[in-house]
Amino acid sequence: GSVAADLDNDSDLDLVVNRINAEALLYENTSDTNKFLSIVLDGAGLDGNRFAIGARVEVQSGGHSQTQEFFPSRGFCSSSSYKLNFGLPDKSYDQIKITWPDGGVTE
DSSP states (O other), X not given: OEEEEOTTSSSSOEEEEOOTTSOOEEEOOOOOOOOEEEEEOOOTTSTTOXXXXXXXXXXXXXXXXXXXXXXXXXXXXXXXXXXXEEEOSSSOOSEEEEEOTTSOEEO
């Protein structure tokens, strides 16, 4: 199994790989690019779905669109980070649209 997460909070995703009968491997991303947007969802009003699992986030930036659906589960006993990371062509974005699991939309 593996997980990609910003383990050292330097804005890029690092990688942890689990190996059977061996030590896990940690790959640190040492790139110096800081063109990113991190989003942590708060599902406080979603009737027990406090992390907003199932939400869809769309980011428009520089004429490009990126979409992520928030499903952190990655198989048996595995999970990805609860932070959604978007790479940007520069340090700005044009629009963010969140479609919540209950069908509500925030722009």
